[in-house]
Amino acid sequence: MSKKEGDSLDALCFPNAEDYQNDFDTANQVLLGSGSYGQVYKMTFKSNPSQCCAVKIVQCIKQCSLLYSSKKSYDQALKEVQMNRQINIHPNIIYFDKIYAWSETIPVQKYFLVFQMKLAKGSLKDLKDDEIKATRKTFNETSFLNIVNQLLQAFLFLQQKELYHRDIKPENILYDKENEKIIARIADFGVSKALEHFKTNFKNTLVGTPLYLSPKLWEAYINGQYNDVKHNLEKSDVFSLGVTLIQTYLLLQDQDIAGLNDQKQNKIPNLLQQIYHDKIKELLTGMLNYDEKSRFTWQQAINCLAGIDKMNGSLEQNQGGSLQNREKHYALHIPYEKTIMNKSQSIKLRKINQIYCLELNEITKGQIADDQGIIVFSENYLIHINFEGQIVHKTQIQNLKSVCLTEQPKKIIGLFENNTIQVLDDEMCQPFSLPSASQQINVICQMKEANILIGLGNGEVQVVQFDKTFKVLNTLKDHTAQINLIYFDKLNQLLITSDCSRILSVRFLFNKKFSYLKLDYVAQHVELLNDTQIVVNGQKLNEILILNISHQQKEQGMKLEIKQTLSLQTGCVLSLINLSEKCLFVSTEKEIIIYDLQSIQQDSGHLFNNEMQQTFYYCNWIRNNGYLITNDGQRIMKWEIDYQKNQLFGTNRIVKTQTKKCCCFESCSIM
Structure with a gap:
């Protein structure tokens, strides 16, 4: 992977323009659609022309008046993408199988983010069109309610992380079928969140498709007010999904929902009168309330659906909003x-x-x-x-980030977002934090008996012992960049660590043998196959490396090299x-x-x-x-x-x- 002029250090964690051109047959790409942030194409792999995927291309030109001139925004966007890859663990959110990033300086400064993802069977708009072709009066209620439930759960999941979509419409809700059951998935999330960093005052910037904007955003749109729009991000998304759902359920065309978000025209009550399913009507009434304060939140929308009789063709959920009841x-x-x-x-x-x-x-x-x-x-x-x-x-x-165990005594150890470590099943134990507040603890790992390993932002790995209190025993300095992964095998006493500069190191603790290897990407999963082989998967996500450990004659000699690469065509x-x-x-x-x-x-x-x-x-x-x-x-x-x-x-x-x-x-x- 070669470094191009203008690329940031973070961009090097991703495949670049050269990799993109080598991977895809761009000459025969087919445009699937356009959104607020870029275009989506259907592409085939050069290595396997029979397999297709969806590729979203986002291009940001520095000369645009809405873009910051500094490269810092680009770096922040890359970090946001990195974060979203970790948190998008939800069955109803589209994954990015692979992400490419690079920048160009000729003829003008441009930043590129390219997202490879699974090619879905279709969109919610396609499902609606199929129902229209079948000459139905409304969307099938059983399928509709199950789709709605999946989407509400996914949007609540995002909202709990303070993440918002901001461009909800039928084309951005994709679907697949598994055993004839429709699986709905939110698309385009993560792209919008990452590109917040390219916009000035993005949270108050008007973004979205006009037909599906909330009333406040619609009013700002028709008045030409594109910046400093004060609105509730969650409830703006709720309204957009409400418009999407009422259009889908009543099988309406785009012209039928024109002006639906204009409170002066007051079209929503007339459409709601066409809905005869009481629960669907109640749900959409709450989601499409013109008054932002009175409009449903995601949780209120979910509660509205709770308790529908499954025998009547819809959902089955427990009553109550707390986890204990659910x-x-x-x-x-x-x-x-x-x-x-x-x-x-x-x-x-x-x-x-x-x-x-x-x-x-x-x-x-x-x-x-x-x-x-x-x-x-x-x-x-x-x-x-x-x-x-x-x-x-x-x-x-x-605010729990990760957990590990100690063997003797048997304790559950937690790493929190505030950079502290604490025993989770012993309230009397005092939290542990590093003396320097600037030192970030990124990862923890079980070691042996009362010891755990912690990986730090400066590349150090520390052995920490728990005996009523935490105590740092020793420090390893095999890395100079932020530790992102620790793996320890007790039987072989083998320590594997990885950092954000793509260095993977292997150390046998009982004989001091040590070696390292620079990969093309940051390691994400590591597993020991035996005492001479390691399997690694990284930020490419659809590739597995088999690494070989060879012991040399000299005392501390050991060599780490790639023995085999397994390429997967089945997602991340x-x-x-x-x-x-x-x-x-x-x-x-x-x-x-x-x-x-x-x-x-x-x-x-x-x-x-x-x-x-x-x-x-x-x-x-x-x-x-x-x-x-x-x-x-x-x-x-x-x-x-x-x-x-x-x-x-x-x-x-x-x-x-x-x-x-x-x-x-x-x-x-x-x-």
């Missing part, structure tokens, strides 16, 4: 078995139970697991669940799991891939999501129990896996008694 704590035993065959072997997946622990408003933000149970946290709660589906510990908590990699050194479990947005580690260049089998009906955002392998724990964002599932008639319970590695002392930390006693 949770279902039970184990649902479902007979399920899927055998994947190839030439030499078979892999059998058998789902033994599902635990529905977080539904509706609470989307999983993080998950870890050990042989005692599962720990999952959201924006507002942390819950410890055993493998029978019983809640061991639950607490209301906010969401998780990687080594199942007892027998197979590699890879979850992508579209499917599950299981590689046989003896012949990893060939897939052992595929299990597509249209059969599974889940996308696994988080996965944990409980080696001692033989459990695979998966999470699709709202549901936790426990799996038992059979492989060639041998269940993957435990490990095939021989664990020898360790008598070595750690050489790099003289006093850390990690052994």
Whole structure:
């Protein structure tokens, strides 16, 4: 990846113009549509002309009067994109499979952001047109209500993170079909949020499509007031979705909704009179209230739909707005078995139970697991669940960034957004923070016994011990840039770390052997296959690297090199799991891939999501129990896996008694 003039350091974390031209057949691109921020094209891959994807191209020219002249805005936009890739974990939000970024200076300064995403079956507008062709009077109520519920949950998820779409319309709501069920997904989110940084006073800038603007924004639009528009961002989005939904339900054309947002024309009451489904009418009345203060919030819209009788052809939800009232704590035993065959072997997946622990408003933000149970946290709660589906510990908590465990004593350690570490299941323990307030803690990781590892913004990795209080034992300085990932294998005493300058380092703690490798992107997932191989996935997201560790003759000699590259055409990699050194479990947005580690260049089998009906955002392998724990964002599932008639319970590695002392930390006693 070559550096072009004007590129920022952050831009180098993304593929650039050269990569873009190499990846896509741009000569035969087909324009699908245009939005407030750019154009969307249907493109094919040069490496696989039979496969298509959607590509959104955003071009910002420095000479535009609304753009800041400084490159800082571009850097901020790139950081926003980085953040959105991590938080867009919701089944009803379109993922970016790959993001390209570069800048050009000739003939004028231009900034480019290019977003590759899944090519959807169509948009909400297409669904509406299909209903019109079928000569229906209104949209099918069952399908409509399920689409509405999916969208409201997704928009509430974004609002809880103070994120707003600002250009909601039928063309920006895409859909796919899974087992004949319509799955609605919000498109164009993330692009708008990232480009806030290119606009002056963006939050009060008029953005959107005129037909779907809220009354306040419409009034500003017709009066030519494009800046300093005071309005409630959430309720402006609510109104835009309301217009989108009433147009869809009543099968209206664009000319039928012209002026709907003009309070002087007062067209909304007449349209509402054409709706005979009481709950739909109540919902749209609240969403389309001309008075911003009286208009529904996302939560009020969801509450309006709650309790509809499923037998009448719509939704089934619990009453009440709190998580406690919306949770279902039970184990649902479902007979399920899927055998994947190839030439030499078979892999059998058998789902033994599902635990529905977080539904509706609470989307999983993080998950870890050990042989005692599962720990999952959201924006507002942390819950410890055993493998029978019983809640061991639950607490209301906010601003939690990540969690890890200590072994002895058994404690749950949390890293908070305010840069502190705290024991979450011991209220008496005092929070830990670094002496220097400027030092940022980015990541925490379980180590051994009472020790954890923390990765810092200056590239340091510290060993921190918990014994009633936290104590820093030692510091490693293998990096000079911000640590973004830590992986520790207790059996091999292998420490893998990655930083934001794309350096991946490997260190064996018992013999001081160390090596590093500069990748083309920042590592996002790391998994140890065995003591000589590491699997890595990074910001490209649809590529997996197999790295080889070779030990050299000299005392501290070790070499790290790329042995193999696995290119995936099934969306971004969401998780990687080594199942007892027998197979590699890879979850992508579209499917599950299981590689046989003896012949990893060939897939052992595929299990597509249209059969599974889940996308696994988080996965944990409980080696001692033989459990695979998966999470699709709202549901936790426990799996038992059979492989060639041998269940993957435990490990095939021989664990020898360790008598070595750690050489790099003289006093850390990690052994």
